[in-house]
Amino acid sequence: MNTITPATNVLNRIRSAYSSFSEKEKLVADYILDKPEKIIHATINQVADDLMIADATVFRFCKRLGFKGYQSLKIVLASEIVNPIKDIHESINENDSELEVTKKVFQSNIKAIEYTRDLQSQDSIQQAVDFLTRSNNLSFYGNGGSGIVGLDAQHKFIKTGLISQAYTDSHLQLMSASQLNEQSVAIFISHSGSNKDLLDVIEVAKKRNAKTIGITNFAKSPLSKVVDISLFTAAQETEYRSEALASRIAELSIIDALYVNYCLQKKEQTKESLSKMRDAISSKRL
Secondary structure, eight states, X not given: OOOOOOOSOHHHHHHHHGGGSOHHHHHHHHHHHHOHHHHTTSOHHHHHHHHTSOHHHXXXXXXXXXXXXXXXXXXXXHHHHHSOOGGGGOOOOTTOOHHHHHHHHHHHHHHHHHHHHHHOOHHHHHHHHHHHHHOSEEEEEEXXXXXXXXXXXXXXXXXXXXXXXXXXXXXXXXXXXXXXXTTEEEEEEOSSSOOHHHHHHHHHHHHTTOEEEEEESOTTSHHHHHSSEEXXXXXXXXXXXXXXXXXXXXXXXXXXXXXXXXXXXXXXXXHHHHHHHHHHHGGGOO
């Protein structure tokens, strides 16, 4: 079992590694994610008793995250809670000038991208890129704001020569998924990871043996539990900006990373496709 190097943000690190945990490790992970404030005031025995597991299980989980033990994890977690990373979405108030608001929005986006970057793992990204390079068609599924991210993704990947489509209507999503096959890759974008319509589409896609990738903000979401690969974003809600809205730029960045990786793997195909595309749209320019 590999040890995870602890990141500055322990909670985000737990979310990113969640799918690799054993069932008992997930119990500890859920407990920490749901009650981080309680953890810093509880003993290892109290946590173990609450979860009805052995103290050793909690200790091994801490070691798995790269800490020397439970006390070390508590110290780092306490520093995050007492001095939260406020600049990830710096508070905007009504007295701020237009320029101050603008700067805070930019800083919010920068931090969301930075923390989302730090959540990515080599294995997950490599496997996702491998899925894409082995596929002959790619479909993006999302509703609302996530659907807009899917449309942007289609706009990118259609340039590579890989057949790419994006679907934002729930009926068309199901119809499309029913036509997928083992050479298809379906990417599902959902901030909450609990959109029922999207989960229905995933079920159809998996029945068709398509490879599935999820982009979401929550490691414990229904979506992350059923897709083949989960890629996570990091975003927090503020008074003037919803969590889902804040995560959109992080979702776009993940799509960009997949796109560039694919282009590097498929250089000649992408070059030829771009050439054809430029010829086709040249008549639109004066």
